Amino acid sequence: MANCSAARVASYAVPYDAPERCTRAPTPTIRSGSVRARLAFDHLGPRPVHVAYEAQGPVDAPATVVLGGISAGRHLTPTTSDPSKGWWPGVVGEGDALDPARHLLIGIDFLGGKTEDGLLRPVTTHDQARAVAAALDELGVTAASFVGSSYGGMVALAFAELFPERTARLVILCAAHRTHPMATGIRSVQRAAASLGADTGQPARGLALARALAMTTYRSPEEFEERFSPRPLHPGRAPARFPVEEYLDARGADFAHRFDIERFLALSESIDLHHTRPGSLPPDTLLVSFDTDALVPPWLVDELATRSGRCPRHVTVTSLFGHDAFLKEVDQVASLLKASLPRTPEVVR
Amino acid sequence: MANCSAARVASYAVPYDAPERCTRAPTPTIRSGSVRARLAFDHLGPRPVHVAYEAQGPVDAPATVVLGGISAGRHLTPTTSDPSKGWWPGVVGEGDALDPARHLLIGIDFLGGKTEDGLLRPVTTHDQARAVAAALDELGVTAASFVGSSYGGMVALAFAELFPERTARLVILCAAHRTHPMATGIRSVQRAAASLGADTGQPARGLALARALAMTTYRSPEEFEERFSPRPLHPGRAPARFPVEEYLDARGADFAHRFDIERFLALSESIDLHHTRPGSLPPDTLLVSFDTDALVPPWLVDELATRSGRCPRHVTVTSLFGHDAFLKEVDQVASLLKASLPRTPEVVR
Numbered sequence: 001m002a003n004c005s006a007a008r009v010a011s012y013a014v015p016y017d018a019p020e021r022c023t024r025a026p027t028p029t030i031r032s033g034s035v036r037a038r039l040a041f042d043h044l045g046p047r048p049v050h051v052a053y054e055a056q057g058p059v060d061a062p063a064t065v066v067l068g069g070i071s072a073g074r075h076l077t078p079t080t081s082d083p084s085k086g087w088w089p090g091v092v093g094e095g096d097a098l099d100p101a102r103h104l105l106i107g108i109d110f111l112g113g114k115t116e117d118g119l120l121r122p123v124t125t126h127d128q129a130r131a132v133a134a135a136l137d138e139l140g141v142t143a144a145s146f147v148g149s150s151y152g153g154m155v156a157l158a159f160a161e162l163f164p165e166r167t168a169r170l171v172i173l174c175a176a177h178r179t180h181p182m183a184t185g186i187r188s189v190q191r192a193a194a195s196l197g198a199d200t201g202q203p204a205r206g207l208a209l210a211r212a213l214a215m216t217t218y219r220s221p222e223e224f225e226e227r228f229s230p231r232p233l234h235p236g237r238a239p240a241r242f243p244v245e246e247y248l249d250a251r252g253a254d255f256a257h258r259f260d261i262e263r264f265l266a267l268s269e270s271i272d273l274h275h276t277r278p279g280s281l282p283p284d285t286l287l288v289s290f291d292t293d294a295l296v297p298p299w300l301v302d303e304l305a306t307r308s309g310r311c312p313r314h315v316t317v318t319s320l321f322g323h324d325a326f327l328k329e330v331d332q333v334a335s336l337l338k339a340s341l342p343r344t345p346e347v348v349r
Numbered sequence: 350m351a352n353c354s355a356a357r358v359a360s361y362a363v364p365y366d367a368p369e370r371c372t373r374a375p376t377p378t379i380r381s382g383s384v385r386a387r388l389a390f391d392h393l394g395p396r397p398v399h400v401a402y403e404a405q406g407p408v409d410a411p412a413t414v415v416l417g418g419i420s421a422g423r424h425l426t427p428t429t430s431d432p433s434k435g436w437w438p439g440v441v442g443e444g445d446a447l448d449p450a451r452h453l454l455i456g457i458d459f460l461g462g463k464t465e466d467g468l469l470r471p472v473t474t475h476d477q478a479r480a481v482a483a484a485l486d487e488l489g490v491t492a493a494s495f496v497g498s499s500y501g502g503m504v505a506l507a508f509a510e511l512f513p514e515r516t517a518r519l520v521i522l523c524a525a526h527r528t529h530p531m532a533t534g535i536r537s538v539q540r541a542a543a544s545l546g547a548d549t550g551q552p553a554r555g556l557a558l559a560r561a562l563a564m565t566t567y568r569s570p571e572e573f574e575e576r577f578s579p580r581p582l583h584p585g586r587a588p589a590r591f592p593v594e595e596y597l598d599a600r601g602a603d604f605a606h607r608f609d610i611e612r613f614l615a616l617s618e619s620i621d622l623h624h625t626r627p628g629s630l631p632p633d634t635l636l637v638s639f640d641t642d643a644l645v646p647p648w649l650v651d652e653l654a655t656r657s658g659r660c661p662r663h664v665t666v667t668s669l670f671g672h673d674a675f676l677k678e679v680d681q682v683a684s685l686l687k688a689s690l691p692r693t694p695e696v697v698r
Contacts, residue, residue, distance in 0.1 A: 122585065181579055181591075185565050189558065192598075196542070196545060196558060209538060215534075221529060221646075230529070236391075242533050
């Protein structure tokens with residue numbers, strides 16, 4: 001089991017080939033790159049792969065790995081080399097709960113799909129955890145806290161199972177030790193839709209359809225009820241179009257534009273292959289669920305808490321936003337994170 | 350408003366061209382056929398169409414129109430000319446709650462899709478109600494009670510709105526005065542899946558995919574949780590296959606085998622176009638919802654009850670089976686129907 005109080009101060013050693021090493025004290029150190037590592041994949045066997053990572057923060061701040069959903073990646077906050085916003089605005093950023101001035105924030109790109117290292121599939125959450133470990137090795141971090149949401153929460157749980165001695169505090173949002181068969185059923189339909197598109201020369205259309213369906217599981221019926229009229233847009237016209245349909249189509253098209261189908265298939269499948277032993281949960285864990293999350297319902301997170309035998313803290317937050325609440329309930333998530341994670345007490349400038 | 354006590358005894362006159370007329374008293378009269386009628390479609394204008402119907406029961410028994418989901422049709426019970434079972438076994442049949450010895454049971458085939466009368470789309474629940482009225486005219490039935498489930502419940506509500514004087518008692522299961530935007534969103538994805546298949550020369554695959562997705566909305570997460578293991582069937586193999594996926598695929602393939610894609614598109618769209626004025630609900634109505642029905646949740650049925658201003662009886666039944674509970678909870682549905690519908694007190698033989 002990890003010694004949480006000891007692990008709170010994570011070590012940070014600058015490795016020999018740091019390309020973007022910056023030693024100015026006031027500005028958080030930013031390092032991004034790709035580490036070549038030979039990982040022992042669960043099903044693919046030992047394979048050399050590239051793990052892309054981005055780290056930002058003072059070398060002596062608590063190391064905190066931040067992992068999100070399947071479409072999230074290593075880029076957590078705007079940096080000088082990549083000024084685009086991160087995937088978790090309002091939660092990660094200067095002055096936010098996850099502050100690059102007070103944490104050494106670490107993100108990675110998940111493995112999966114067609115890569116320069118060949119087709120990676122099936123890939124498991126434990127494989128992703130091994131990739132995180134390789135990034136931590138590269139950064140010289142021996143142990144870290146984790147904030148994992150959705151798929152990233154599963155990866156964090158897998159990391160804690162594989163590397164208990166490297167795991168400090170865990171904050172898991174919208175994730176559990178296993179998936180729900182209804183969620184697996186709906187994701188299997190998503191994969192079938194993407195595959196139908198791919199097999200018939202319409203990969204973007206298939207992928208958009210898969211994402212449109214996924215969106216119905218990310219949000220709640222309550223939100224859609226407030227948001228969309230049930231009336232058709234152009235009464236009398238066939239095929240009929242509905243406001244909710246326009247929204248889902250737009251979200252699907254946007255996703256198809258920026259995501260790769262092989263990667264989607266590998267990561268969607270990886271969710272359904274996820275399984276960790278509840279007993280591997282570190283004692284110092286905060287579990288966060290949302291009352292309207294149908295993909296990872298509070299009772300499933302309770303099952304993890306109960307079966308772990310560790311009495312972790314489990315907070316269920318009321319939200320209109322279903323599974324996406326971890327992205328939408330910024331204030332509530334931020335205050336939970338601030339209260340739960342080790343951080344540098346004040347910024348030294 | 351319908352005078353319910355007067356309407357309980359429905360008249361039944363044998364029309365001039367009844368091909369299967371049977372005058373033996375003990376055996377319920379069976380009549381099936383197709384009536385040619387000119388219907389005033391909401392969006393297609395006036396059009397001559399064929400309405401296929403099947404009626405079974407004593408001429409002097411209370412006329413009861415029985416309407417089910419989009420895949421249900423006119424055939425309610427085994428007959429000499431069609432010994433196949435009906436779509437609602439356990440509820441409709443000899444000795445059952447809807448007994449052809451004690452009711453004049455009437456079913457129709459819904460209009461929609463590619464027909465001998467051309468492409469019927471968009472078709473509304475009010476159009477279907479006009480088709481029911483044409484069948485009742487053909488059978489010489491001036492007024493009838495209705496048992497409508499799912500799509501058939503919407504059609505029954507539309508009938509009551511258009512023809513209050515011909516509506517006796519209504520029993521509506523799993524249906525309301527409008528649809529829910531989340532349900533519309535998921536059905537729009539189903540239609541897009543079917544269309545992707547049709548557009549790429551894979552109509553059966555598209556339709557199977559649409560139906561697989563529909564099945565996830567017909568059943569409840571609770572049932573799937575009890576029924577399916579979350580573990581993959583062949584660990585390590587890609588693409589992974591899951592027990593719930595096999596089930597959904599099988600149900601989808603079965604549907605694609607027996608259903609037409611144009612008909613599916615028209616009827617699915619018709620659900621989403623459904624809208625009736627709550628105030629048109631007859632006072633003598635029983636509304637039945639199921640606690641796990643996510644497509645037509647109890648609160649939506651409550652909305653109909655409240656807005657109708659008629660104080661109809663609304664019973665919410667506890668079930669594991671979601672929207673499909675009207676098909677699965679045979680005993681509870683049967684006892685509700687027995688207590689609510691006019692029927693011949695005893696069989697005269």
